[in-house]
Amino acid sequence: METNANHDNCPFCNLDDRILKQNDYAQVFLSDPHKVAGHLLVTPKRHVEKPWELTNLELTAIFDLIFWIEQKLIGKLGDGFDIRQNYRPFVNQNRLKVNHTHFHVIPRSEGDYIYEISEQYEKDLFVELDDMERDAVADMLKD
C-alpha cells in the first residue's frame, strides 16, 4: 500500500522547518509560491500520490487541519475559503506541481485578487446541464 519511491526528491516529504502545525497523520505549511497571503497546503505525512489511497485516519487528520485553519484565519486573511485538491497525473512534477497529494486552503473575499485576475473571466465556463450529459455521467457512476 505505502510507496515511498519518490520520498527523497519529494519537497513535501522534506519540509523541515516549513511545518506550521501537525497532527499524527497530516501537516500544514505555507504554499511557496502562493496565490494570496495565507495560501496554505495540508498534506498527509506519508507520501501518497493518488488521493483515493489516503486512509480514513489520514483523511480525518487532513480535514481536522483544514477546518482548524479556517477557524483561525476567518475574518483575518479572508471572509471564506476555497479548498482544492488537484489530481493531474498528466502534468510532470515541477515547482508548481508536486505529486504528493495536498489540499490547498485559500482565503477568499468578495472581489479579491483571484477574482480580479481570473474568476471574473471564467463565468462563460458555466453552461446549463443537459439531459444527455446528466444521464451519461450518471451511467458511468453506477455500481
Ligand SMILES: [Zn+2]
Ligand atoms: Zn512526498
